[in-house]
Amino acid sequence: MGNNKEITNVSKATIGRLPAYLRYLKEKELAGERTISSTAIAEDLKLNAVQVRKDLAEISTVAGKPKLGFEIADLIADINRFLGYDNVTDAVLVGAGGLGHALVGYGGFKNYGLNIVAAFDVSPDLIGKTIKGVPIFAASEITRLVRRLNVLIGIIAVPKAAAQEVADALTAGGVRAIWNFASAHLNLPDDIAVKNEDMAASLAILSKRLAEILYNEK
Amino acid sequence: MGNNKEITNVSKATIGRLPAYLRYLKEKELAGERTISSTAIAEDLKLNAVQVRKDLAEISTVAGKPKLGFEIADLIADINRFLGYDNVTDAVLVGAGGLGHALVGYGGFKNYGLNIVAAFDVSPDLIGKTIKGVPIFAASEITRLVRRLNVLIGIIAVPKAAAQEVADALTAGGVRAIWNFASAHLNLPDDIAVKNEDMAASLAILSKRLAEILYNEK
DNA sequence: TAGATTGTTAATCGATTAACAATC
DNA sequence: TAGATTGTTAATCGATTAACAATC
DSSP states (O other): OOOGGGTSSOOHHHHHHHHHHHHHHHHHHHTTOOEEOHHHHHHHHTOOHHHHHHHHHHHOSSOOBTTTBEEHHHHHHHHHHHHTOSSOEEEEEEOOSHHHHHHHHHHOGGGGTEEEEEEEESOTTTTTOEETTEEEEEGGGHHHHHHHHTOOEEEEOSOHHHHHHHHHHHHHTTOOEEEEOSSSOOOOOTTSEEEEOOHHHHHHHHHHHHHHHHHHHO | OOOGGGTSSOOHHHHHHHHHHHHHHHHHHHTTOOEEOHHHHHHHHTOOHHHHHHHHHHHOSSOOBTTTBEEHHHHHHHHHHHHTOSSOEEEEEEOOSHHHHHHHHHHOGGGGTEEEEEEEESOTTTTTOEETTEEEEEGGGHHHHHHHHTOOEEEEOSOHHHHHHHHHHHHHTTOOEEEEOSSSOOOOOTTSEEEEOOHHHHHHHHHHHHHHHHHHHO
């Protein structure tokens, strides 16, 4: 998952933009282009060109060239490496219901360096089955299996009410990072990384932006 | 969707935290509590107490009382009103596959003031069916139906390759806000609000946080 | 009253943007 | 060479946090 030297100093904001750069650069590469300017990237992605240059400078091993811009292939390699997409990390998924299925089926997490090695659920209908080849185990097995599999990342896609319990089971088994799709606040020690995928927050921001746009029109 | 007077001046960061406050406050209310201090909220939600007070001050109609704190019921009402959860807005969903199903089934968007009135897909197997009572129409109908239904919000849950086309069809029909779950950059006019649900970005941030934690340990 | 908690002003922090010299 | 584009330094902007007087 990236290189130790790079862990520090790169801002969260920058890290959050890297996947978008990567997607964009891959598109350009596919379209047969070899180099690209920060100005072009900025325009297409609706960012500021200085910001783009700063972001790239932080993670890139090769400098851009005046007049030419950046080597697309180099940037792609650098971002892949920085984000750790080269080497895959194991993860488990808890909650094999609708959202769990969608997550496994949809995202192609492998591309993001994530390999889901096991899923868990409480439903007897699901236990023993597989989703896209991933075996589903009983939720009661979480701690034991996570420990045995030595997994550090857990994805929570269970109903709100079960989220905390699941989080506790995961961390008891040694999980150190939790990607939480349940709209519940998790109470966990500070040395566990948590990323809440808060749909309500996203929607709130979108709604307000819409209200603003409509308001400015009249 | 909230009140016009309130559209301005509340920062995106604050808006993004409001749903978490709301969930938390509802929990407390359910637990039978009547008042709460910013200190307590901050501690439980791992925020700064001043930040909590500022956030609440921005959207609340009632002040907190020294020594007592805030009336939980008042805060809940204020946040609900501010976020527009009182009055429902119509939306359409494009992409009735795994993720689309999960989104409709899972979130209970109604709670967030969103009413999905129609879904669209290209698959003949899905067209004519319903998801949780929401009828699925042919994707070719997007523009026409969105216009007729007068819908302002569109949710995109289609594969990457189809996302731009869908976005264009939605905006052609009059949609002004797009919630994009496809990991594709959308090119749209500035007067269309777009919120990208970028899983890759979230995961990148989580991964780096994990790497940081592990690194600091050794 | 004494002390917990508020609301506000000022200081800090971090991220974005503007200005500009360097250079291919 | 001339001009597009880079990388960097300084200025600005926005959000968080610290300090503190007001008050129930």
